Amino acid sequence: MAVPAVAAWALGLWGMDRQDSMWRDESVTYQVAHRSLGDLWGLLGHIDAVHGLYYLLMHAVFGVWDGGLVALRLPSVAATALAAAGVGAIGARLSGRTAGTLAGLVFGLLPVTQQYAQEGRSYALVTAGVTWATYFFVRGTEASRGRWWVAYGLLLGLSGWLHEFAVLALVAHALTLWLLRVPRRVWRCWGTAAAGVMLGLLPLAAVSAGQAEQQLGWLGRPSLNAWLQFLAVSAAGALLCRSLVRGPVAAGPGALAWLALPLLIAPAGLLMTISLVKPWYVERYVLYGMTGLALLAGEALARAVRRRHRLAPVARVLTACAALAAAVAVLLPWSLLVRSPGSRKDDVVAVARAVRESAHDGDGVLFMPARRREWLLSYPSVLGHLRDLALAESPTASRTLQGTELPAAAIRRRILSADRILALADPPGQPLDALPQEKVKRQTLSSSFEICERIRVRGAQVLVYTRPGHCAR
Template identity: 40%
Template sequence: MSLDLDSGATPVTGRGAARAPVGAHRLPGWVVPGAPALLALALGLWGLPRQGALWRDEAATWEAAQRSVPEIWHMIGQVDVVHCLYYLLIHTVFEVFGPGLAALRLPSVLGAVIAAAATAATGRRLTGPMGGLSAGLVLALLPVMQRYAQEGRAFALVSAGVVVATWLLVGAVCPERSGTSPDGRERRGEWAWAWRWGAYTAVMLTTALLNWLSLLALAAHGVTVLIAWRAGQRPLLARWLAAAAVIVSGTLPLILASRRQVDQVAWIPPASGVTLLGVTAMLVVALICARVPRHRISHSRIPPHRIPQQGIPSQHPRSERTELSHVAVGLPLLAVPQSVLLLASWLVKPLYVDRYVLFAYTGLALLVGPAVARAVRAAVSYGRTGGRSWRRIPGEALLAGVVAVVFAALLPLELSLRTPASRTDDVRVTADRVAALARPGDGIVFVPDQRRDAALVTPSSFRGLHDLALAESPVASGTLYGVEAAPPRIRAAMLARKRIVVVTDIGSTPAPATPRDRAKLATLAQHFTLTSSAEAGGRRVLVYVRTR
């Protein structure tokens, strides 16, 4: 097992090595990644259906994934090329299990489970069993992770890929060794580093193809590698640069293709002061946790009979026992993606949305988790030396109590995340309201055309209604919402109806963004009278009757 040494502990000089921190020796190997994985699984499955709600981003996944592979390929030439791999994945899931909310969201639950387990495994390498266990539990409990673990989008899976890649990178920087003959050790070492770097490259490339903004994690890994390189790992930088070149080259076609579809992120507002304050607060918390005294870990798995005795030189050179601080891994992973995306949002184009850098929260967990573990160790040690009432409570039990307290404190937020109102809108409720207000033969108009997603997800609610603006269907046009006719044709189609149902957004209606939307609203204002209005699923359903 790994040897946990306090920063000021006596060096290991024989079999009578310094004792591991409180609780470290009690944890079986599977518990460290297993407990956070089970917690993430339980939190992910809890309230997963969300009362049947489906918000607009999930509706896009739902509709796209039910197309055939050629139809998906045709679509990404027009829109959403950045989500191509994810749509193909969900398409495969639907083919195997059938379309449904569980099938849509379970891949994200699995992503959260893998992310929590890999965070714990990474933390164990860097800070020991208790530190790793705490880091995994922190990530599983984060409300932002709980939210995206239950959404049919790629962000939880991207986080999982980044954390697995981080675990592989830490293993490449700090390889674990076992006692072998010199020749066998040399051969195993050559194979091990090639395997680790190959796996790192494959995982990071796949993750980047799921969402190329995960390349910001690659930049964070570069900072970690530079820290290790400056500490004496001379071959490390060249190996990472080679891996990074393959990853970036493999992702470059996707990046170039997505630039042609940049209008799809035109809805993102400039980063606000509240956003900056939130990111700053996270960094402050991370820096405070980074200053907490911590146990250091030796990453050599040296059996007791191989530990050098006093006066006997070690068979394991120092370069094979490289230590890497969890701060050197966690802080860049938290700070670099957030800072770069914020900077790009200010200097180039508004791009900052927290879910785009969801994987950065794993860096926060790698810093907060070991600090929590250190506090637990200190509490247990204080109880034992001071004769306190909790002197017999194991560190693991105390950590479980901390998790229970945090879960209880977050319970109101956790409950709200599992309600339909927790998302911007609910296309299924909107569709139900349309079905209740509309009559067979009515016309229907969507302002803007993206609100057509309600009809695409629940077409049965729109049966008998005539989409007055649609000229070419989404599948035929290779788009998400179809292609609408020219404004004069839309106006003529509307004037031919006595009754029109309108689906639009709630709130004060901004100036229409397109000539088609302006034609719709102008025709309604000039020739129709509003007779009914209802809010449903975060949208408004209006009924107009022709008056002139």
């Protein structure tokens, strides 16, 4: 569907540099994708195997064109346009061209879609893969031809290699088959394809299972706010679904509502439920569920359009203008927000700029906590002028994301050998790490240095420490 794809592409290109900002997850992509293939392979054996295929793709992108923030985000923009086209194709197949076009446009306009269209991570690509796999799933349920199921299995398997939680789409598709009461032959075809997907993901699952604590150990159980958001979106989808199935909607394999609602609810709901025991849930991990909401909204809008044609011409124009004004009033503030630095947790570009303006050659630098070293890893020209007082092995040498640090006693000795130190820390009020290395950083700075300057940037602060009485110097 060309119209949704072009609209999503244009929205993705609009303000894609986010006012020259980049947050720490994107910084991980940037610096990891710039490692050699050997170093990248070594890293994936220790951590982040779940993102390995995406890092390899971005390594190839930067190899062709090292275009900074634009090159970092352009694959996500293209994937979002492809996903919007896929939503349009599904809607057109199940309910007609008007419903498909409107569903694709709704998908591209969703604030969460716009956010991840401009994110240098894998989630937009996963969404595109799951969306087109769902299209092949629809074709397979209609015809039961082997080619559609082969394409379904291959594309969903590829999406799983981009991020393992794409496999949860299988649960949604199984619910759709159950709700539609499809023949056994369709179940057999789907089951064969699903088994192939699961078998193909076994190597990745085996490796990533050993990395799960490092990869997801920072997560907590879903908050009350997360549950309320999920319930609100699910309720909206259920209401749309109810309004559609009460009307003259097809009851066969092509019933749009019974495809869209499980895709919206099942992956996120299952992951949140699992996260009550083992915290794994983050909204972006199941971003592809938004295709379900877009399909339902597109069909509802298509019905409204059909009803509007019964109105007088003047009433049609007034109704269309009112709907357009309401959409702009609701969506424009969100669209502007997701294109600003304030839409992300922090801004490594702002941190690097603050360090560059405040640092003297040879100053010491401390990252508090150590994982905040990510703030400067994408700016080696800035980090190279400083002495990293806690670093034991660099990220590349240690095959890690942020490097390894010295024992607490060695860190204390290095801190005491410096006269001027820049400490890069979380904003005030954030929990403090209890590791011995982090404790000794705080204690030594507090007892032997004083703060001369505090520079606050988005999601971070740069603290300039000197020996007592030396701030003026």
